[in-house]
Amino acid sequence: MFSNRLYSPLRYPGGKASFAPFIAGVMEANGLSKGHYLEPYAGGAGVALELLFHGHAAHIHINDIDPAVHAFWVSVVSHSEELLELLNATPINMDEWFKWRCVLREEISATIVEKGFAALFMNRTNRSGILKAGVIGGKSQAGVYKLNARFDKDKISERILKIAERAENITVYCEDSLELLRRCEEFLPDRSLIYLDPPYYVKGKGLYRNYYKHDDHLMIAETLKNYKFPWVVSYDNAEEICEMYQLSKSLTYGLNYTAQRRYVGNEIMFFSHNLIVPNMKIPQTKLVS
Ligand SMILES: C[S@@+](CC[C@H](N)C(=O)[O-])C[C@H]1O[C@@H](n2cnc3c(N)ncnc32)[C@H](O)[C@@H]1O
Known part of the structure; x- marks a missing residue:
């Protein structure tokens, strides 16, 4: 069912x-x-x-x-602890948005987990989850909804953990x-x-x-x-x-x-x-x- x-x-x-x-x-x-x-x-x-x-x-x-989407799935399946640590430690604010956008655009060097996290961060803070769209609430954050409106860390962590438990039944390709x-x-x-x-x-x-x-x-x-x-x-x-x-x-x-x-x-x-x-x-x- x-x-x-x-x-x-x-x-x-x-x-x-x-x-x-x-x-x-x-x-x-x-x-x-x-x-x-x-x-x-x-x-x-x-x-x-x-x-x-x-x-x-x-x-x-x-x-x-998409290398960022791929990096995200590799991180979930093979480096879930590291990914979850990064998720817990990262505040959801505009400074971080600019930082992770640079990682997503490969303007600064990053590990696979950082690249995967950049995909998650931008997916959860951008309008409609579109990686190349603008941030929810706009750069001035003047909108009714702010960039954290879709970023429920507990729910996301729970989903990552659940998938990681089934890692041996998942193969990821790019x-x-x-x-x-x-x-x-x-x-x-x-x-x-x-x-x-x-x-x-x-x-x-x-x-x-x-x-x-x-x-x-x-x-x-x-x-x-x-x-x-x-x-x-x-x-x-x-x-x-x-x-x-x-x-x-x-x-x-x-x-x-x-x-x-x-x-x-x-x-x-x-x-x-x-x-x-x-x-x-x-x-x-x-x-x-
Ligand atoms: C319609 S979306 C898939 C949505 C997915 N079914 C879901 O439920 O989330 C299409 C995806 O194809 C990927 N894509 C585009 N061109 C591709 C290609 N040549 N080979 C593999 N993936 C590609 C995009 O990065 C995008 O994530």
Whole structure:
């Protein structure tokens, strides 16, 4: 059973944690339960963590090309004590915001844990969790909400600890998804599912530090044709994307998306030809805190 509990310490723009029951349904319907699960665009890894904690996946592989996001996950999985010490010792104020922004931008040298903490700090103090956005409350901190509005240290520490306890069931990568997809036979057993949540075709540019151009999306779609492992991919419902995946099964659903402005848009999921698609509703997602 799934609860409304969130496991990721990161708040992620376009986070998909609420898809976890549906993805678990896909695993169940296809005899993939308790197998491995790969998220090549992991971000906050909301789905992966839910699947692991609810016993649907025995091992999760989380990849993100953003070195700061990667450093964060490495710190949680392999250096949790150090990360928690840094979290406890760091006040949440504007001086620290400027400092950690320099670390995030690689303007000063830092250890992997400091880089990971910079990702957490900026994720929790910036608007909508966007690493390259401005700070909550503005630099003058004149807004109603201040930069610590989304920074509940106790809750974040609890989540980090819980994930660290499962470290042996988590592998972290920092690779370009295309490269990872080309080599994942090296580490994925046959009973595995891949869920891809690439940057949106239309809106991806403003949200992440790495985004895709048309041809990058196309390369992924081409790679997934006749692919060895079963896969699910979610996208914004753009004509160009539908064309790329026209031979795949698909489901559309509405997304209540709140990273910058609240609007309801159309989203779409495509499935590899060998997958049975469960008769379950895909919920609306929204930015989580
Ligand atoms: C839509 S977000 C993923 C959100 C995630 N599903 C969640 O629930 O938090 C897309 C992620 O892909 C990453 N990304 C962008 N280009 C990439 C690439 N070429 N390879 C791997 N990751 C990439 C971005 O850094 C971003 O974290």
